[in-house]
Amino acid sequence: MALLAGLRVPARSLLRAGARLRDAALGRWERAAGGGGDGARSFGSQRVLVEPDAATGVAVMKLWNPPVNSLSLDLLTELVISLEKLENEKTFRGIILTSDLPGIFSAGLDLTEMCGRNPAHYAEYWKALQELWLRLYQTHLVVIAAINGASPAGGCLLALSCDYRVLADNPKFIIGLNETLLGIVAPFWFKDTMINTIGHRATERALQLGLLFRPAEALQVGVVDQVVPEGQVQGAALSAMTQWLAIPDHARQLTKSMMRKATADRLLTQREADIQNFVSFLSRDSIQKALQVYLEKLRQKKG
Numbered sequence: 001m002a003l004l005a006g007l008r009v010p011a012r013s014l015l016r017a018g019a020r021l022r023d024a025a026l027g028r029w030e031r032a033a034g035g036g037g038d039g040a041r042s043f044g045s046q047r048v049l050v051e052p053d054a055a056t057g058v059a060v061m062k063l064w065n066p067p068v069n070s071l072s073l074d075l076l077t078e079l080v081i082s083l084e085k086l087e088n089e090k091t092f093r094g095i096i097l098t099s100d101l102p103g104i105f106s107a108g109l110d111l112t113e114m115c116g117r118n119p120a121h122y123a124e125y126w127k128a129l130q131e132l133w134l135r136l137y138q139t140h141l142v143v144i145a146a147i148n149g150a151s152p153a154g155g156c157l158l159a160l161s162c163d164y165r166v167l168a169d170n171p172k173f174i175i176g177l178n179e180t181l182l183g184i185v186a187p188f189w190f191k192d193t194m195i196n197t198i199g200h201r202a203t204e205r206a207l208q209l210g211l212l213f214r215p216a217e218a219l220q221v222g223v224v225d226q227v228v229p230e231g232q233v234q235g236a237a238l239s240a241m242t243q244w245l246a247i248p249d250h251a252r253q254l255t256k257s258m259m260r261k262a263t264a265d266r267l268l269t270q271r272e273a274d275i276q277n278f279v280s281f282l283s284r285d286s287i288q289k290a291l292q293v294y295l296e297k298l299r300q301k302k303g
């Protein structure tokens with residue numbers, strides 16, 4: 001709780017109010033001044049701020065969906081649009097993906113999109129998630145995750161879909177695919193993305209146990225490539241970017257495609273079936289109950 005003009009106001013409400021104010025003030029991020037170097041203007045949407053630097057060809061993409069950057073339908077849609085926009089600009093060769101919320105990279109899929117809705121909504125939501133993953137995983141741009149906060153489940157998937165991961169060293173910044181802890185199952189393409197990063201055995205253990213790794217463990221198992229002190233994440237990501245961008249684009253892009261195509265194709269060939277699986281899984285009473293109990297626990301945590 002925080003004290004405001006003699007009233008006791010929950011800290012979270014203040015954060016939300018502040019968030020709304022900032023949103024209004026920035027006019028959906030379309031700031032005339034722009035944050036990018038070389039005269040490039042910031043652009044983006046309500047939940048995704050893009051700071052392009054035309055001089056280096058690198059854009060910093062910041063997630064901002066308070067309170068925890070959960071991957072709501074809106075955020076997924078806005079991410080796809082921002083990514084597509086950068087891909088279509090010849091000037092850009094790399095993206096640093098990070099969060100604009102303190103202490104949170106992304107809390108993963110938005111549980112409120114998965115609870116108490118109708119099958120059509122679940123289908124639309126899952127299709128949007130597939131869309132984002134397919135685009136992020138296969139983009140010809142170099143994408144480096146500057147993970148400056150907790151990154152469970154879908155948040156971890158986002159990071160794993162990038163080319164390189166830098167994590168800030170804070171024991172609260174856990175990362176992993178913890179779906180089993182919620183009584184749900186990580187889909188095959190989440191699993192494949194992790195296998196491609198840390199191997200089969202480490203993935204099997206991580207997925208069955210729903211492991212959320214602290215920075216040192218995440219580095220050891222290979223979920224992230226680098227751990228740096230808090231405050232140095234973006235700088236370290238930019239340094240890593242220099243190395244990636246030193247490679248001729250065509251050679252690196254063809255290699256990326258060669259490494260990732262089979263995994264992406266596996267989803268592409270069964271997209272509709274994957275949506276139907278998700279809808280029917282989520283429509284089970286037992287799953288709805290498990291998700292509601294989990295969400296309730298999260299809500300009561302601070303009480």
Ligand SMILES: CCCCC/C=C/C(=O)SCCNC(=O)CCNC(=O)[C@H](O)C(C)(C)COP(=O)(O)OP(=O)(O)OC[C@H]1O[C@@H](n2cnc3c(N)ncnc32)[C@H](O)[C@@H]1OP(=O)(O)O
Pocket residue numbers: 012067068070104106107108109110111112150152153154155178179182184185186187278281282295298299300301302
């Ligand atoms: C069925 C097929 C499988 C699909 C695959 C699923 C993938 C997923 O991604 S499922 C989502 C998994 N995510 C999690 O398990 C993370 C849950 N959240 C947390 O552990 C924590 O919130 C945190 C570590 C990310 C941040 O902690 P903290 O800063 O202490 O914030 P609070 O826990 O107090 O949460 C604040 C606020 O946000 C709500 N919330 C948290 N996570 C989610 C979420 N994933 N979706 C929707 N809402 C979320 C939380 O309930 C609080 O709400 P209020 O009480 O209304 O303020």
